[in-house]
Amino acid sequence: MPLEQMKKEHRKFLIAGTILLLLFTLYLYWNPIAEEYASTQYIMAPKLLIEFGLLPILFLLLAWVFMQGLFFLGLIQKGTSKYRKALHILSWAVVLLYALVIIPFLIENIYVWTISFHSDGFSYSGQLPPIIYNILFKLACMDLHPSLFILPGILFWSTGRENPPKEPRPE
Numbered sequence: 001m002p003l004e005q006m007k008k009e010h011r012k013f014l015i016a017g018t019i020l021l022l023l024f025t026l027y028l029y030w031n032p033i034a035e036e037y038a039s040t041q042y043i044m045a046p047k048l049l050i051e052f053g054l055l056p057i058l059f060l061l062l063a064w065v066f067m068q069g070l071f072f073l074g075l076i077q078k079g080t081s082k083y084r085k086a087l088h089i090l091s092w093a094v095v096l097l098y099a100l101v102i103i104p105f106l107i108e109n110i111y112v113w114t115i116s117f118h119s120d121g122f123s124y125s126g127q128l129p130p131i132i133y134n135i136l137f138k139l140a141c142m143d144l145h146p147s148l149f150i151l152p153g154i155l156f157w158s159t160g161r162e163n164p165p166k167e168p169r170p171e
Contacts, residue, residue: 013065013068013069013072016065017065019061020062020065023054023057023058023061024058026054027055031050034047034050035047043113044109045113048105048106048109049109051146052105052146053102053106055146055147055149056098059146059147059148059153060150060152060153060156062153063149063153063154063156063157064153068157071157078157078158078160084158084159085159087155088156090155091151091152091156094152101132101136102136105136
């Protein structure tokens with residue numbers, strides 16, 4: 001791999017590692033607060049935000065950074081399978097489908113959490129389409145752990161775009 005390409009990969013690794021550390025710090029700070037809200041005041045919104053929002057992103061990024069680190073150590077190389085592009089599209093489809101279902105739920109939870117602090121009485125009924133509640137119920141029944149997002153993170157790295165070496169410019 002050319003030196004310029006290696007520097008670019010190293011820069012991506014450092015940026016992703018920094019973001020990973022920031023997200024992990026946020027998790028360490030926010031999780032005890034969310035646990036306290038859930039156990040003492042029965043407000044589940046912060047806990048749900050962590051479990052369905054922050055942790056999947058954290059595990060996805062953790063897998064990508066781990067694979068990039070192994071690449072720098074020379075232990076692995078990017079995949080060259082003929083199914084590489086299909087796997088990359090499939091991983092994106094899975095993550096985007098999850099986001100499509102979860103983001104409205106998380107927005108609603110933030111809304112419920114904020115009105116619970118600013119209203120005298122708590123009278124709110126869900127406003128999301130029933131299909132989202134059905135999907136969320138099925139996801140909850142399957143007890144999907146956020147660590148399952150390690151697999152798409154590995155696939156994002158291994159099936160990601162491999163930059164061809166640049167041709168030298170004619171002088």
